[in-house]
Amino acid sequence: MTEALSTLAGRVAGTVIRPGHPEYEAARRVYNGMVDARPAAIVRCATEDDVVAVVRLAGEQRMDLAVRGGGHSVPGFGTADGAIVADLSPMQTVVVDDAQRTATAGGGTTWGRFNDVTAAHGLATTGGILSTTGIAGLTLGGGIGYLGRAHGLSCDNLLSARVVTADGTRLTASEDEHPDLFWALRGGGGNFGVVTDFTYRLHPVGEVLVGLMFFELTDGPAIYRFFDDMLDEAPREYGGYPSVHLAAPLPFIPEDRVGQPFAVVISCWTGDLEEGERFYDRFRQVATPAAEMVAPMPYPALNALFDPLLPPGLQHYWKNAFVSELTDDLIAAHMEMGARMPAITCAMHMYTMDGAVHDVPSDATAFGHRDARYVINIAGMWPDPAENEDNIAWVRDYYAAIAPHSQTGGYVNFASPDDQQKAPDNYGANHRRLTEVKRRYDPGNLFHLNQNIEPSPVPPPRADQG
Incomplete structure (x- = not known):
């Protein structure tokens, strides 16, 4: 060697x-x-x-x-x-085609790099929550972000992918070329090859209205219930999610409230800014925020907003689940476990899975949970390894509290190392078809360092084939 x-x-x-x-x-x-x-x-x-x-x-x-x-x-x-x-980190070239409203980006590109280039053209596509995240892993697992209600998952905006398969073959996967592989890449993770270039559909996105509203935990149930009820009629210009955070030392947070738990609504509005202000005021009519920041900013700035809070090197242990319904018991579990959140860098985010995400048929891509209403991410993140045991226990206890209200399986991009046995459930109803695509493109399972899909067995020959 x-x-x-x-x-x-x-x-x-x-x-x-x-x-x-x-x-x-x-x-x-x-x-x-x-x-x-x-x-x-x-x-x-x-x-x-x-x-x-x-x-x-x-x-x-x-x-x-x-x-x-x-x-x-x-x-x-x-x-x-x-x-x-x-x-692939050196491969971060991003080329925008204004006429077609597309962008082709190298497999090592981060969302920060991608957004900066496309924003110069007044365009964007659904990306992640941190700018330091890579486009590759996020897109191949599905891709949840602020623009999802308006434009679908990141994988829904993927038009083609340049792929190196397990035997070193180079090919392009799209609806017209190797459509089986293209289907699998959109939600099946990194199981099928190395994607060296991604070509995305872009959408006009300029300045967005960002909202961070911190509500007392006692007001959390009313805020969460309102959020859930309004989703069915909310304009798709609204992209936001309920969460639980400990208040960080930010300029708009009162000093005596730093480190305390809050029910938080994190919002992005891509339409008319005044209309967005009026929409956000609906939350204030439910409960008075203990602290808030509402301001217009470029979309790339929103994507980088939490980067300083979450630098590389923190200890990470996550659990997640899809849910079909936000019940009162589930809301109560969030309030109880959120009150026990151990570190300012920890978070619970409840990302919406409606709007344009539900426009795509469940079998159109490999992403396996389009019937869900939310995906809950319990993100344990803290700086000190000495606190690993206690903080991992909090994540697991939180997950156990929401499990009775959750679907089987979770989102592969939020899975932890000990979730490997859940891979079939995480890929959902599409798992069997994924094993067949895996057999065609990676029969020896070279690409197994992932939420792994094992290749299906070679089918026996038909009787008429001898």
């Missing part, structure tokens, strides 16, 4: 970083500080040729292959002990 890695270093345009290299310690780190793996090599792929070379080497040498885009995978799937890492 040592000789093979040395040969690879002479063949690729990017840098091969191995133990002993001055950049190794920094290069092996991923976003989740709880992950401390030591790969055999990190290859900073500069070109698609580099990706092909890494994939072929991993197959030939029977090495574990980790694929890293933004590095935000909570289980740390972008690395592994003894693995070869295809690090």
Whole structure:
């Protein structure tokens, strides 16, 4: 293997970083500080040729292959002990076609980079909640964000993908080319190949009205109930979600309330700003916010708003669930567990799954839970490893409290390492079809460092085939 890695270093345009290299310690780190793996090599792929070379080497040498885009995978799937890492971070070119309203972006692109480029054209597509997240992992798992009610999931806006498959083949997947693979890429995660380029549909998005409204937990049930009731008639210009946070030391938070738990509504309005102000006032009619910030800002600024609170290196342990109905008992569980939130960097977000997300038939893409109304993410995030045991226990207790009100399975992008056995339920009704696509494109399961889909067995020959 040592000789093979040395040969690879002479063949690729990017840098091969191995133990002993001055950049190794920094290069092996991923976003989740709880992950401390030591790969055999990190290859900073500069070109698609580099990706092909890494994939072929991993197959030939029977090495574990980790694929890293933004590095935000909570289980740390972008690395592994003894693995070869295809690090796509140098591949961040973004090209916008104004006439077609599309953008093609390299597989290592972050949403911050993508949004900055497309915003210069007055355009955007559904991205994540942090700008440091990679477009690749988020899109392949589905892609939930502020623009989802208006424009669907990130994967719903994917028009084509350039893919390197397990045998090193390069191909383009779209509705017209390799449609089975294109279907699987939109929700099936990184199970089918390395996507080196994504082409997205874009939408006109300029300045948005951002709202952060902090309500007392005692007002939380009324606010959550109002939010749920208004979803059915809310304009699609509204993208927002209920949450629970401990108040961070922000300018609009009273000093004596910092660190206290609140029921929070985080909002984005993409329409007329005055109309958005009137819409937000509906929340104030339910309860008076204890603190709030409502202001217009460019969409990329909203996408980066929480970045300073959540730098790389925090300890991360998450649990999540889809729910069909926001019951009173579920709301009560949120208030009870939210009051016990252990760190300012922790959060519970209840992302909406309605609007344009429900316009797409459940079998049109691999994303398996379009019948849900919300996906609840219990994001345990804290700086001190000494607090891991207690804080992980809080996440698990919270998850246990909401489980009786939840669907079977969760969102693959929010899953933790110990959720691997739930993969069939996480992919939902589309899992069986995904195993068949996996067999066609990755029969040896080279791409297994993910929420893994095992290839289906080779079907027996028909009687008329002998």
